[in-house]
Amino acid sequence: MPKEVFIASGIVFGIVFGFLLKRSRFCAAGLTRDIVLENRWHNAVYIPAIVMMEAFIYFLMVGSDVIPGPKMADFSLFRIGLGSLMFGIGAVLCNGCIVSSLLKCGDGRLIGWISVPIFTLSAYIAKGGWLASTTKSLDKVWSVPDTLLANLPISPIVLAGVGMIIMLWALRYVYNTTKLGFTIPGRYAGWRHIVFEKIWPKEMVVMLIGIWMALGFLFSNWAGRNGGFGITTPLVSWFEFFTAGKSLGWASLFVLGIIMGAFITAWLGGEFTIVKPRLQSIVLTVIGSVLMGIGAVWASGCFIGNVMVGTAQFSMKAWYSTIFIVSGVWLATFIMIKMRTFTRN
């Protein structure tokens, strides 16, 4: 099959990913934030469940020589930590990470169309613009080799397999103890209600997302790219496509697909509405998108690239980044709670 067909498959992966996120109301930053904001500790199960499911299938494919293994590079503890912290704080200011902004673009919330271009421009500035030299010089501060995968005491397939079984048990427990005791009213019946309107349980959707993200490695590889789902570099590729005529790849189409998936799902579910943002949201989103854009480049990844993809490859850089992204989300949430308490009194 020609390579172009596999490159085009990126759009299908994006549409399905956007669809799954919309159907389950899955928001990685929101789930992380609500652990401290609403004391919903069961939220801590969903992302590790995706990671372990994805890791198991990924290392099965690597072990079977279907796809090449990950390439680990040295990374700066300082730059990754700082960038991840900035990204986490920015995600709270934007009421969701950059993936949520893409979904907002698709489901009619105009705030998404403010967030995505500002994020993309900020990321470009940090990657290839006037902040590029700073990005490069920060990379040399406290640089360490990424040796986690190479030093694992057991096979990554076994580790991921055990992790997956534990997380499946945890998902079952969470599903049984946190069922929503209220039915969302529907406008449609039959397949349209089930597919596009009914809210799917997160516990089921995270399993589908894990499998889908693992398959992303396969199709991305067939398209000539060694990697899984990604957001930041693909968004920058659109900027470079329009400004410098550079070519687009599998992941560029993937991010476009997320917007399309959110639109199709919202439209067919009768949810598509143009929502104008308020001034306060616009100001916070502009600041948050700049922090996320620069932060994602300095962190060499975001909630997708590091927290949900790199971790599944057992990259030390990704696990290290995850600690700081989560810390950034929680730090900003604590500040938000304090500020609201202060303004109320």
Added chain:
Amino acid sequence: MKDIIVIDTKGLDCPLPLMEMKKALATMEIGQELILDFTCPEAVVNLPNYCKEHKHTVLSLDRSDTCWTIKVKK
């Protein structure tokens, strides 16, 4: 008892609709009702979930062409 409290959170994304609801519920009397309009799709799950967890009664959750409306009794 005070009248029904009405809050408009259209245009605000999560967690702000929930925070507005919590702020209002904290000052309401038992049996008093709250009507909250929202446009954030995630709040469709978050708001009823919060009410269930804190033993407030969701009287209705309706959708119009422009927003969802939840009616809650404390």
